[in-house]
Amino acid sequence: MLPRLTQLRYLVTVAEEGQMTRAARKLHLAQPALSQAIAQLESELGVELLHRNPRGVTPTEAGEAFLAKARTALAATEDAALTAQSFARAASGELRFGFLGLPPFDKAPQLFARFNDAQPQAELSFHELGFPCGSTASWLAGVDMAMCFSPTPDPEVDVEPLWTEPRTVIASKRHPLARRAKLTLKDVLDETFLGCDPSVEETWAGFWRLDDHRGGRAARVTSDCALSASEMAALVASGRAITTLAASSAALVPKVLADVVAIPLIDADPAVLAVAWRCDHHNPLVEAFVMVAREHVSSDGGAPAADAADALSS
Structure with a gap:
C-alpha cells in the first residue's frame, strides 16, 4: 500500500519539530492520534522511521531517506495544485x-x-x-x-x-536618533537592528538591516521574530531597535504608530x-x-x- 499524503505530512512535521507533542499541536491533532498514525505508516512500510526517546524523536537511517522523498512528493503535490489554480485563474x-x-x-x-x-x-x-x-x-x-x-x-x-526609493530609518521617538533630521550610514551601522524570524530569507532581511553596506550581518540584532511589516513596525515602537523601510512605506508608519518616527537615510543605496x-x-x-x-x-x-x-x- 502506498503512503497517503496525510501520512507524509505528519511524518515531515514530526521530524521538523523533533517531538510528537509539538508536532501534534502544529497539526491540530491529539498527540495519541499522531503517534498512532506514524506507527501505522511504519507498519505499512515494514521499517522503523523514527527513533523514540524521552527527549523526542530523531529519524532513523531509513527515515532520513524516506523523509527526503516525502518532502519532494509533498512539494510536487503542492506545485501541481498551484499550477492547476493558475490555469483556473487564467481561464476566468x-x-x-x-x-x-x-x-x-x-x-x-x-x-x-x-x-x-x-x-x-x-x-x-x-x-x-x-x-x-x-x-x-x-x-x-x-x-x-x-x-x-x-x-x-x-x-x-x-x-x-x-x-x-531611498531607504529610510524608522525608530521609536525614545531612541537617541529620533531627533535627527537626517542620518548617514556612519550614524546607524553600529546600532541595534530589529531581528526577523529565522525562517525569513536572509539576504532580503539583511538588506533592510543595511548588511549590503556593512559587508555582513549587523553585530547587534534583537531576538525578535518579525514575520510581517506590521509586526516589524510594532516592535520598533518598543524602542529596542531600529530598521529601515522604503521611503513610501516609512512615511506612513508614524501615521499609524504615533511613537515611531521616520528619518531620511541620505547615503544608502536605494x-x-x-x-x-x-x-x-x-x-x-x-x-x-x-x-x-x-x-x-x-x-x-x-x-x-x-x-x-x-x-x-x-
Missing part, C-alpha cells in the same frame, strides 16, 4: 496580485489605472504576503505576480524593475520597487501587466526604470 480572467506591506495600488495608483484601462475584463485580486521565507519562487507560489521592494534574485523568478513572477506561470495577464508597467514607466521618462534595473543587478 483573474490576476492574483501579491503585495508586502502597503497595498500595491497605494504605491502605484496610475499604473493600476492604466492596467484596468488596457484590460477592462481582467479581475485583479490582491493577496497580502508575509516576509519572504525560503526562495523567492516559493514565496510567490500562491499568486500570479507580486509587487515588492528589492526581491532576492532567483533563477526561477522573472523581475521587472519599476523605480527606486530600494528597488519591482514586480516579480515565477517563470513557470500560466497566466497571460502577467505579460499584459508587465507590458503596461513598461509603458507606464517609459512615459514617465524612463530614467527611474533604468536606475532601478542597475540597482537590482548590483
Whole structure:
C-alpha cells in the first residue's frame, strides 16, 4: 500500500519539530492520534522511521531517506495544485496580485489605472504576503505576480524593475536618533537592528538591516521574530531597535504608530520597487501587466526604470 499524503505530512512535521507533542499541536491533532498514525505508516512500510526517546524523536537511517522523498512528493503535490489554480485563474480572467506591506495600488495608483484601462475584463485580486521565507519562487507560489521592494534574485523568478526609493530609518521617538533630521550610514551601522524570524530569507532581511553596506550581518540584532511589516513596525515602537523601510512605506508608519518616527537615510543605496513572477506561470495577464508597467514607466521618462534595473543587478 502506498503512503497517503496525510501520512507524509505528519511524518515531515514530526521530524521538523523533533517531538510528537509539538508536532501534534502544529497539526491540530491529539498527540495519541499522531503517534498512532506514524506507527501505522511504519507498519505499512515494514521499517522503523523514527527513533523514540524521552527527549523526542530523531529519524532513523531509513527515515532520513524516506523523509527526503516525502518532502519532494509533498512539494510536487503542492506545485501541481498551484499550477492547476493558475490555469483556473487564467481561464476566468483573474490576476492574483501579491503585495508586502502597503497595498500595491497605494504605491502605484496610475499604473493600476492604466492596467484596468488596457484590460477592462481582467479581475485583479490582491493577496497580502508575509516576509519572504525560503526562495523567492516559493514565496510567490500562491499568486500570479507580486509587487515588492528589492526581491532576492532567483533563477526561477522573472523581475521587472519599476523605480527606486531611498531607504529610510524608522525608530521609536525614545531612541537617541529620533531627533535627527537626517542620518548617514556612519550614524546607524553600529546600532541595534530589529531581528526577523529565522525562517525569513536572509539576504532580503539583511538588506533592510543595511548588511549590503556593512559587508555582513549587523553585530547587534534583537531576538525578535518579525514575520510581517506590521509586526516589524510594532516592535520598533518598543524602542529596542531600529530598521529601515522604503521611503513610501516609512512615511506612513508614524501615521499609524504615533511613537515611531521616520528619518531620511541620505547615503544608502536605494530600494528597488519591482514586480516579480515565477517563470513557470500560466497566466497571460502577467505579460499584459508587465507590458503596461513598461509603458507606464517609459512615459514617465524612463530614467527611474533604468536606475532601478542597475540597482537590482548590483
